[in-house]
Every structure is written in structure tokens, then in C-alpha cells.
Amino acid sequence: MAIATSFAKPKNTVTRQVHGTQGKVVPGIEALVGRLIQAASHRYLKFDNTEDATKLPVPEPTGSYLLYLHIPFCVTLCPFCSFHRVEFKAARAMTYFDALQREIRLATSIGYKFGEVYIGGGTPTVMPAELVRTLDLVSDLHDVTRISAETNPDDLDGNVVCQLREAGINRLSVGVQSFDDELLNEMKRYDKYGSGAIIRQRLTRVRDSFDTLNVDMIFNFPHQTDASLQRDLAILTGEIAADQVSFYPLMATRTTRKAMQQSLGNVDFSRESSMYRQIADHMLASGYTRSSAWCFSRGTNMIDEYITKQDEYLGLGSGAFSFLGGRIMASTFSINHYIKLIEQGVTGIVRQRMLSQTDQMRYYLLMRLFSGCLDLDAADSHFGGQFRKGLRSEFAALRLYGAIQKKASSIRLTDRGYYLWVVMMREFFSGVNHLREQMRHNIARESEVIRTAGS
Template identity: 25%
Template sequence: MAGLYVHIPFCKKRCLYCDFYSTTLLERRAEYIEAVLREITERKSETDEPIRTIYLGGGTPSTLPANDIARILAAIGMQEAEEITMELNPGDATAGYLQDLKNAGINRLSIGIQSFQDHLLRTIGRRHNAQEAIEAVHMAQKAGFDNLSIDLIYALPGQTMRQWEEDIETALSLDIQHISCYGLIYEEGTALTHMMEKGEIESIDEDIENEMYDYLCNRLKKAGFEHYEVSNFALPGFESKHNSSYWDGTPYIGIGAGAHSYLPPVRSWNINDLNAYIHGIKRGTPERGQEVLTEIDLYNERVMLGLRTSKGCMLSPSVDRRLTVGNYSKTGLLREEKDGRVVATLKGIHVLNRIIEDLMI
């Protein structure tokens, strides 16, 4: 089984914290879609395995008309796809649009809500408000979507513990199946980072950020969600199949500007530039980089990704288990399973980078 990712790099407005590759040049959408359709046709046979998951991410895929989404899905072919996810900005949701997406074949939505507090949404430059976010979820449910995920961000500037608790309660009241939560990162060069450097906003204290994360994990567990990856929580049976395949080494093809592909042992990536991407595809000489992963690279990647999940990972015999794993188990940072897998505990997740570094070879 394999996955297929399509990157839609358009955003109506840039959020202040974002360092993803995206552009506000919406007038280039039509020629971009033509390039994407051509790349799909040329590349979908790169894997013999059936495409089990499709993910339209961005950027903001919901800047595209539903008709373009339908063309993309038709070009991929959905016969074997079990999960077809699209990211949706709450500001783009209308009853008609959501119904059209459902009719086009989308069966899972990932809604970029980020916060249910209007003042925090304004601080980070999102273009929707809390009411629109809640309405987007209700409209999606009415359109028949029964597999919904929302994204939330914590440790936002000025956010209190109380506000974070309220956000989680609001999320739980929406009858959704999946929640992805990320601590805000001040990426170099973003507008939000400049604001922090100029003293216009203050970052949240690290202890409070950790408290927010622990509260989240405990509260969602109590509500029946499984904490199946560091930032991801799902009701049983609703784990993201597409994202899980990234973490367990399933092959995937990435289509569009900046998209990455993994067809073991080769990883490749399309150029991160709208013009260069479109022209490369038109010329028939796509601008794509690649690297061949060695056995050691593949092992290190398994450790890095596996330890982020509740399944954990198997370790190479060359890792001194007694010294590394033994110490981490004693201090409650790692758990050793009977079959030899090691799994990071909640306490361990707070120092995961250090553990991963120690277990790599």
C-alpha cells in the first residue's frame, strides 16, 4: 500500500507564525493545477502498490474550487483509496462547498482551527474567527463528514492556561474524531518572531507550555482519545492512516511544489518555488532533488519517527541497551515492551530529542 500527497501552496493571507512554503498569488492557481495534473499522470505509476491514502495539504487546499479538487482526485484514481483527506481553512467553509467536496470523494477533513479565542487568532494573523471555526465543523457534519480532525496550537503569546482548557473543552464539545495539537514555534524570519524580538509580544514560559501539553494529553485521554503520536490524538479507529504511513515507512508520492516523495530507499523533493515547479513540469524536465538513503539512514529515521508514536521502535543490536535504554527506563522516560520495542512515556516526550539522539547510530 502507498500514499499520495498533493501540495496546494496557495493562501489568501500569510499567517504571522508560518514558515511553510506558500504563496498569495491566487491568480496562478489555474496553471498550477494543470502542472499538478500532468505530474500525477506522469508519476502515479512510480509505485506498483495501490494508493491507499490521499492527502491534499498546503498551503490552503480550500482556496481551490471544488471542481479542481474533483479533477485532481479523478487524475489520481480513487478506486483503492480508503482515506482521502483535505485540509480546510474554516474561513472557506460554506454548506455548498463542503457538499461538493464530499461529492468529489473527500472523506476526511482536517480543519485548521488553531484556537477558539478571537483575540489569539488575531494575534497570529489567522483570517477566520472562533464562530466561523465552530460553524465549519457543524457544516461539515451536516454535509455527511464523519471523520473530522481539527488543528489547535498552544503556547500562543498571551494565552493563559484557562484559555487553553476552554479551547480543549470546546473541541471536545464538537463531536470530532481526531485532534492535532502543536506548541507554537517561533520560526526564524517569521513576522511573529520579529514581533517577539521587538518586544511587541512575549513567548510563554516553558514550564507553562509543558503544563499545557500535559493537561492536553490527560484531558483527551479521559475523553477516550488515544495519544498515538506526540501531537496527534484520535478516537479508536480514527488515527490518520496517511500520516501514520509517514511514521511507519510506507512509500508515498508527493505531487506539487515543495512536495517530498519516499520510494525506499530513495527520497526526493520537488523544487519549493511556484514558477520553477510549473515551468519544469511544462518543459518535461521537473526540478527535483533526491537522495538514496543508506541502511543507517533508514534505521535512524525509524528511531526518529517511531519514538514519536505510541508504537515506539525496535532498536539496532549495536545500541548499548543497558546504558541508554536502561537509564531512560529507570528514570521513567522510556518503556520497554516484551517484544523489544521501546516507547517514549509522557515524561520522555518532553526530552524526546535528547533520547532520539542517544538511540540513533
């Protein structure tokens, strides 16, 4: 589901044959770049236990931030999912939504202003009335222009859709993954979210209900054939005519690999570039343009994934991440601990790490070029004139590979660069999943703190 469906890559990276700048076959250059990104992101996406903090930094007085809200409940726990999600229990979720609303009020009282909201999970629409109540609160407190939410196909019923639209959601992102019944069965989604035919009907019914209807898909499932991928592509651009389609490469994390292997089979990364090429060729030939390396949009007013445009965002709720002032921050993954912290009048944020200037610049480069284009003057002004100088060797390597082209004061990804970026983002999210594993590891310690405090 949107950016929130990311799976990290296993250690057994395959060696691949790919084409270099002169059209020659270069052994595994993308795999090598992927490994470098993986190593770098594992290095800087790491919390040491010394920076525990529940205090929010003071916001810029003139700044308008993106607000990310995490709803960690799901009715079905998919075996491949590495996200922070727990089984849905109505009473617990009610208490959680109350706590989340208190946390929103707390951030507002500190001075945060929000112009855009992104709600991810888990399944944000698991309790539509509570989600609406939360969004009403945000809209009462802030001048919000865009709200993007993730959902699953079973929540696309008329009543829920109406409530979501009235709550101001203008981009709805539906986690579909595939329309192939065999693959849906392997993913253990068929019984809960319906067959490919049912999902198609639901999507067609709601396609005009939001400014942007995004469909999240995954490619490179072990048993996915080219014919199955082509059928999915035809459905998306023909029958459904989705406003936007995001195609994520299948990934595997340490924690999900075993369950994935049992249900889906072994991931073969050597097929990834050819499948990506089929997707890009089909989407571009069908009149879509690239919003990011793996997101394709129809029309000009689509609302894109938030990460490519927003420099700073505040994440609230258990399992949320924030990026503020060069600092990565994470909220506790323990729902009980989260509720306790909120009751104490502090935020759920328990870990943070300041990135070095170079790592901040690399992060900026990765996120901005993910959209396909980076304004070098804006980047230099953001980093006090150091951006071009500080990343000289990164730019040289990207040019040598043929991944970027310079046009006036901006750089753009080439066709070859887009696939390289898919690999790099896959590996970056591997680092994010590593962070999640660390945060899960802390749950036992945090529960101990609650027990000790209560005794």
C-alpha cells in the same frame, strides 16, 4: 494545519527544570535531548548541491505508496507560518493544478501505485473545483482508499464540504489554532477566518460530514493563559465533539521569528510541558486516546496523520518532500520553475539526499514511536536484523530517562516519553524547516536558469 503546520525552534533554547526517572528535578534534560535532535536533524536534513535530480526512482512493483500533494496557495499569509505558501492568484493556481495533474500522470506512467492520498499546503481547498478535478484523476488512475486534506475554517461552507466529500475525502483537517479571539487577532486570522464563535459554528455544522474531522490547534502561544487553553479544550471535546484533535507546540523559525515576535510575542518554552500535561489530561479524561504524541482521537476508526504509519511516500507539487528508498527528495519551491519542469516532461523534484543506514533507523524510530508503539521484530526485518543492534545506545538512553517500556517484542512510550517525543518532533521539524529555508534560497538560482533558457 496537520503535520504541515510545523515551526522550528529558535536558537535561544531555554534551560528547563524537568523530572528525571527517580522523580528528581533534572535541569533541562528535555531541552538537551531537543538540542541533540535539532543538531542531528540539521545534519542529515541537508541537501548538498551535487545531487540535483528530476528523475523519480523506480517504484517497487508490488508497493503501494502514499501520495502527498502540495497546494502552495493561501488567501492570507499568516505571519508565523514557515510553510511553502504564496499569495493566491486564480490564473496562476489554475496553471499550477494543470501541472500537478501532469505530474501525477507522469508518476503513474513510471509505475507508482497509490493507496492513500494526503493533500497539504498552503490551503488545498483554495480552488475546490480544481482540487476535486485533481482527486478525480488520482481516483481514476489508482485504487485509493483514504484521502486526507487540510483546509481552513472559511472553506467549511455547505457547497464546498459537499464537493470534498463527493471527491472521496474521508479525513478533513481544519486549521483552527485557537478559539480565543485575542489570540486569533494576534495570529492575524480573525479577519479572514472569523471569530472563535463563528469557527465553532462551522465546525459543529460539518462534524458528521467526514469519517474523521480533525481540528488542528497550537499551544503555548506567548499570551495564551491556562484558562484560555482550558476553554479551548472544553469546546473541542464538548460542543464540537471533534473526532480528532492535533495539538502542536508553537515553534519559531529563523525566517518567521521576527514576524512572530511582533504579532504574538516571545515564546516561552518553559510553559510547554505544563500545557501539554493539561491537554493530555483533559483529552484522555474525555474519552480520547492517543493517535500520536500530539494527536488525540475518539472512537476506533480514526484516520491518523500519515507519517507514523507510512515508510515511503511520494510528494508531488512545488514544495513537496518525498521519502523513498532511504532518500529524502524535495521539489522546487519556485512555482515558475516547477511549471517549466513539468512542461519539459520531468518531475518537480530538484534535490535529494541519501540517508545513512543509521540515520534511516533513527528516522524510523522517531516516526514509529511518535504513534506510541514500535514493533521491534518488524523494525529488525525492515533493516536486515540491524535495528536493535544499531540503535543500542539510543534505546539505553530512552530507558534510562524512563521514556519507553518493553512489552514482548514491542516498545511503548511511557507518559513521560510522550512529552519527550513532543520535544523531539518539534526539533525534527526544526530540521525540516531548515530544509525549507535551503529550498527557498534556491529560488533565485532556479529563476536565473529559467531566464537563461528563455533568452
